[in-house]
Amino acid sequence: MRRIYFLSPDIETTKRIVDDLLLARIEERHIHVVAKRGTELEDLPEANLLQKSDFVPAVERGLALGGSAGALAGLVAIALPPASTVLAGGVLLGSALAGAGVGAWAGSLIGVSTPSSRIKQFEEAIEAGHLLVLADVPKNRVAEIEARIKKHLPEVDIEGTEPIIPAFP
Structure with missing residues (x-):
């Protein structure tokens, strides 16, 4: 479309x-x-x-930035000494999804208040x-x-x- x-x-x-x-x-x-x-x-x-x-573009940017930040935080978390390799994938995925969710939410709040x-x-x-x-x-x-x-x-x-x-x- x-x-x-x-x-x-x-x-x-x-x-x-x-x-x-x-x-x-x-x-x-x-x-x-x-x-x-x-x-x-x-x-x-x-x-x-x-x-x-600008709701939709702001949510898209929030998803991308939040997901990236979450993935980076997950990488830092699994790099710390007590991390287990079995849990590493779950931690990375979970933090990326959480970051994407928070980023989308924050982006939507900004986008809905910004004129197109x-x-x-x-x-x-x-x-x-x-x-x-x-x-x-x-x-x-x-x-x-x-x-x-x-x-x-x-x-x-x-x-x-x-x-x-x-x-x-």
Whole structure:
């Protein structure tokens, strides 16, 4: 899946685009609209906290850093003299998992309170009354969906795509 970002000038145009995306079999749960605070979106799918914050990237960073720190702590623990080789693997695995858990938890706390760095570049346009639409589409359909959007907004600049699947499993 890839996330497409683009700006729409008003509610009516956004509704037509969202309807067209739904007709193209993009599920409503994969379409998110960000608008200026206080804007009535009517029946448009509003972006939630996961789309508006840096939650997912922060959790990914927390998992990586916490897991690394836990593994390092496990290596130090098994290097100490009373360590048994039988328990070494368990200690290493346990400390890596504990570190990853703590890192993910800490990352989520930070990420949920940090506005999305990707959406931040659209703040001025959103405050001016435009609506930001985020659509998660299959990789092989990006060009088709962009063409559908351009039918409604020929002058639209698709602000790029980004993968929404984490880089690591």
